Amino acid sequence: MRVLTLAGRRLLASLPTLLIILAGLFLLLQLAPGDTVDALMAQMGGGDPAMMAQLRSFYGLDATVPVQLGRYLLRLLSFNLGYSAIYGKPVATVIAERLPATLLLMVSSLGFAFAGGVALGVVAARRINRWPDTLISTVGLIFYATPSFWLGLMGIVVFAVRLGWLPPGGLEEVGAGHAGARRALDMALHLLLPTATLSLIFLATYLRIMRAAMLEVMGQDFIRTARAKGLSETAVVVRHALRNAMLPMVTLLGLQVGNLLGGSVVVESVFALPGLGRLAYEAVVQRDLNTLLGIVFVSALLVIAANFAVDVLYARLDPRIPGER
Amino acid sequence: MTLTRRGAMRLASGVAGLPFVRRAAAQGGAGPAGIKRGGVLTSHLSGEQRILNPALRASTGVYIITSKIMEGLVDLDASGKPVPVLATGWDAAPDGKTVTFRLRDGVQWHDGKPFTAADVQYSAMELWKKYLNYGTQLQQYLQAVDTPDPHTAVFRYSRPMPEDLLLRALCDLGYIAPHHVFAGTDVLENPANTAPIGTGPFKFVQYERGQYVIADRNPAYWREGFPFVDRIVWRFITDRAAAAAALETGQVQVTCYNGLSLADLDRLKSDLNYVVTTRGSEANAFNNTLEFNHRRKELADVRVRRAIAHAIDVPFFIENFLYGQGKPATGPIPSASTTFFPGSAPPYPFDRKRAIALLDEAGFKPGAGGTRFTLRLVPINNGEDVPLLATFIQQSLQAVGIKVEIVNLDTAGALSAVYRDWNFDLATGWHQYRGDPAVSTSVWYRSGSPKGAPWTNQWGWQSEAVDALTDQAAAELDPAKRRKLYAEWTKLINEELPIWMVTEREFQTAATKRLQNGLNTPRWGSSDWHDAWLAPA
Numbered sequence: 001m002r003v004l005t006l007a008g009r010r011l012l013a014s015l016p017t018l019l020i021i022l023a024g025l026f027l028l029l030q031l032a033p034g035d036t037v038d039a040l041m042a043q044m045g046g047g048d049p050a051m052m053a054q055l056r057s058f059y060g061l062d063a064t065v066p067v068q069l070g071r072y073l074l075r076l077l078s079f080n081l082g083y084s085a086i087y088g089k090p091v092a093t094v095i096a097e098r099l100p101a102t103l104l105l106m107v108s109s110l111g112f113a114f115a116g117g118v119a120l121g122v123v124a125a126r127r128i129n130r131w132p133d134t135l136i137s138t139v140g141l142i143f144y145a146t147p148s149f150w151l152g153l154m155g156i157v158v159f160a161v162r163l164g165w166l167p168p169g170g171l172e173e174v175g176a177g178h179a180g181a182r183r184a185l186d187m188a189l190h191l192l193l194p195t196a197t198l199s200l201i202f203l204a205t206y207l208r209i210m211r212a213a214m215l216e217v218m219g220q221d222f223i224r225t226a227r228a229k230g231l232s233e234t235a236v237v238v239r240h241a242l243r244n245a246m247l248p249m250v251t252l253l254g255l256q257v258g259n260l261l262g263g264s265v266v267v268e269s270v271f272a273l274p275g276l277g278r279l280a281y282e283a284v285v286q287r288d289l290n291t292l293l294g295i296v297f298v299s300a301l302l303v304i305a306a307n308f309a310v311d312v313l314y315a316r317l318d319p320r321i322p323g324e325r
Numbered sequence: 326m327t328l329t330r331r332g333a334m335r336l337a338s339g340v341a342g343l344p345f346v347r348r349a350a351a352q353g354g355a356g357p358a359g360i361k362r363g364g365v366l367t368s369h370l371s372g373e374q375r376i377l378n379p380a381l382r383a384s385t386g387v388y389i390i391t392s393k394i395m396e397g398l399v400d401l402d403a404s405g406k407p408v409p410v411l412a413t414g415w416d417a418a419p420d421g422k423t424v425t426f427r428l429r430d431g432v433q434w435h436d437g438k439p440f441t442a443a444d445v446q447y448s449a450m451e452l453w454k455k456y457l458n459y460g461t462q463l464q465q466y467l468q469a470v471d472t473p474d475p476h477t478a479v480f481r482y483s484r485p486m487p488e489d490l491l492l493r494a495l496c497d498l499g500y501i502a503p504h505h506v507f508a509g510t511d512v513l514e515n516p517a518n519t520a521p522i523g524t525g526p527f528k529f530v531q532y533e534r535g536q537y538v539i540a541d542r543n544p545a546y547w548r549e550g551f552p553f554v555d556r557i558v559w560r561f562i563t564d565r566a567a568a569a570a571a572l573e574t575g576q577v578q579v580t581c582y583n584g585l586s587l588a589d590l591d592r593l594k595s596d597l598n599y600v601v602t603t604r605g606s607e608a609n610a611f612n613n614t615l616e617f618n619h620r621r622k623e624l625a626d627v628r629v630r631r632a633i634a635h636a637i638d639v640p641f642f643i644e645n646f647l648y649g650q651g652k653p654a655t656g657p658i659p660s661a662s663t664t665f666f667p668g669s670a671p672p673y674p675f676d677r678k679r680a681i682a683l684l685d686e687a688g689f690k691p692g693a694g695g696t697r698f699t700l701r702l703v704p705i706n707n708g709e710d711v712p713l714l715a716t717f718i719q720q721s722l723q724a725v726g727i728k729v730e731i732v733n734l735d736t737a738g739a740l741s742a743v744y745r746d747w748n749f750d751l752a753t754g755w756h757q758y759r760g761d762p763a764v765s766t767s768v769w770y771r772s773g774s775p776k777g778a779p780w781t782n783q784w785g786w787q788s789e790a791v792d793a794l795t796d797q798a799a800a801e802l803d804p805a806k807r808r809k810l811y812a813e814w815t816k817l818i819n820e821e822l823p824i825w826m827v828t829e830r831e832f833q834t835a836a837t838k839r840l841q842n843g844l845n846t847p848r849w850g851s852s853d854w855h856d857a858w859l860a861p862a
């Protein structure tokens with residue numbers, strides 16, 4: 001019940017935000033010169049006015065801006081995201097097709113970055129100012145400072161082109177007809193490089209935060225008490241320190257769900273993955289308003305859901321945090 | 326070994342009746358004369374088009390995929406001559422107002438229905454004339470297509486239609502869509518636009534948005550024994566560096582129309598495993614352009630336009646920015662167009678002193694800081710070289726006292742700024758030549774295009790002589806006379822320089838050496854690949 005109340009209040013609070021984001025984005029895109037028919041002409045390499053007029057009315061672009069916005073919001077009320085100009089199908093279908101790839105990439109990168117960050121952060125904190133700490137911190141900084149597209153391309157050059165160990169891109173082997181476990185393995189192989197690329201950057205952040213949090217917690221009284229009780233060092237770290245040091249990490253996790261959606265544009269392009277990031281980019285370039293708004297809508301929902309999950313997790317991790325905040 | 330396309334056809338038709346070949350065709354394995362049947366040919370595409378119907382959208386990005394699935398009446402042979410595909414022959418009436426096509430018998434659509442004149446009639450009247458870009462203009466005087474019998478289609482025009490123009494144009498603008506699938510439906514929303522049904526050597530199987538398209542061998546193809554490969558896969562890879570990696574790891578075997586970056590194309594050229602060539606793209610020449618807005622008083626003066634051309638060292642640009650790919654253009658018709666190229670030298674070669682003298686003569690003296698006037702340049706990003714040329718123009722013009730501000734917009738924004746809002750002084754992008762000036766190029770010079778139509782004359786410039794020549798040439802039936810008219814037209818345009826064709830270039834294809842019978846026609850990337858095959862790795 002506590003959880004439900006929390007969920008209800010969160011959702012209610014996010015509705016106006018969502019509305020403002022959608023309307024703002026709609027108007028912002030009106031400021032960009034050119035519409036989807038111009039973009040289509042650019043892609044085709046030429047067209048004639050008769051065809052362009054025909055397409056404008058087909059896409060409903062011949063109406064005034066307020067009318068278009070009104071139509072859009074009305075449709076949204078009935079959970080209809082509209083029709084995609086680029087893909088010629090309902091936006092909901094287009095997004096549903098792309099969502100799995102993004103979710104897969106996002107969950108695996110976040111999982112990897114989170115787990116790796118926790119482990120390395122703990123090691124660094126335990127060996128502070130000795131060589132493991134220096135090594136981990138330096139490597140972390142290097143990853144953090146490297147642009148993801150470069151990391152990705154270098155990964156392709158080394159592991160796909162030179163060594164030939166991993167496929168250079170794509171979600172799975174096209175038309176190979178794998179099924180079941182074989183298919184899962186194939187997809188895992190394809191996702192290895194993109195996941196590594198995307199998570200390395202986040203790994204650095206998690207590592208720093210974890211290290212700092214651990215150092216802080218390890219200096220506190222209850223740790224001394226635990227040690228005084230005669231607990232082994234491992235038990236102290238795992239049972240007492242880690243749980244407390246996790247709180248800032250979980251906060252960060254919630255914040256970065258949004259980041260990961262945006263950050264995946266680059267990784268999806270480099271690795272030719274059919275995800276939401278690339279779809280959003282294409283929607284902007286092609287002025288496909290409905291699709292873009294649809295993606296924003298779905299992304300916003302994802303971020304809201306993730307933050308909600310974080311809140312719930314907080315309450316589990318730290319019983320001192322009440323549900324009715 | 327490599328076979329020419331016609332050699333392969335002769336071979337195949339000569340032996341197709343033998344039971345051995347029949348079996349080979351059915352089972353894969355070695356075919357006639359060392360041809361290896363079977364296998365998957367994977368092609369790269371850098372952009373994803375919205376629909377897969379070449380009778381509705383004329384674009385190389387659509388042809389690369391759909392030309393293997395759907396077919397036209399004619400296509401170009403190795404020498405660039407239109408040859409029969411779904412048509413078997415044609416006659417034009419002496420007055421040029423009627424063109425009769427005899428159609429191939431026994432051809433089936435992929436869904437099993439027979440191909441007939443009704444399909445041609447429907448495609449021409451309902452798709453090409455009403456929707457197809459460039460087609461609407463080409464067929465504007467088409468009045469009707471008569472079908473006296475199921476294998477004859479008679480095109481009737483209200484004005485003379487030169488046979489050579491029609492045939493050349495139909496290679497791109499003459500794909501036939503199935504009447505029984507489209508008739509009576511909402512054409513733009515027909516599901517066959519993304520799941521094409523054709524008569525071609527490959528049958529559509531699957532289209533995964535953002536990933537790939539798959540088409541499989543059509544066992545009932547009318548060219549018996551063809552095609553050789555079992556499956557074609559087109560993969561969409563937007564990042565060009567990643568596309569190069571895909572080629573190098575063997576994930577794709579071919580990428581057409583400059584699918585890779587110029588740097589990668591140059592690098593792979595020296596790799597023995599790949600062919601990088603402009604062969605197979607002769608029919609798709611293109612230019613880097615510089616458009617002038619004649620509404621600016623400075624640019625309305627022909628001396629200023631000539632001075633700008635003289636101020637830019639085109640050979641230097643080509644050598645250093647385009648990896649030597651291309652040459653300075655000599656006018657609106659590229660030299661690859663053997664039929665129409667009038668043959669001349671670049672009219673305004675690099676000559677900075679002459680440029681300065683012309684600007685002085687026109688009365689635009691350098692003011693404070695040596696600047697004569699300031700222009701805004703809008704790059705229309707068709708390719709990676711466009712921003713490079715924009716910067717090169719900026720620096721070159723600086724040297725003669727013209728300050729240039731570059732206005733960076735994305736493609737849709739740039740197109741509407743230049744063509745709809747006329748909000749530019751200079752613009753630079755690409756002009757793509759489509760085999761006949763009447764199809765792709767005369768609209769860049771003829772007046773009368775409505776405001777907002779991209780890649781048309783929106784420069785605020787008009788010449789009655791050029792307009793008259795354009796119209797005359799578009800309806801002239803005698804090929805020799807047409808050629809002469811376009812030579813005259815070119816001379817007039819070069820004199821006036823309403824816009825400037827800076828370079829002329831051809832697209833490059835990169836392919837693995839395993840690809841056989843590749844690049845053997847002038848529009849190979851947009852051809853049907855019925856004879857292509859892959860040698861063992």
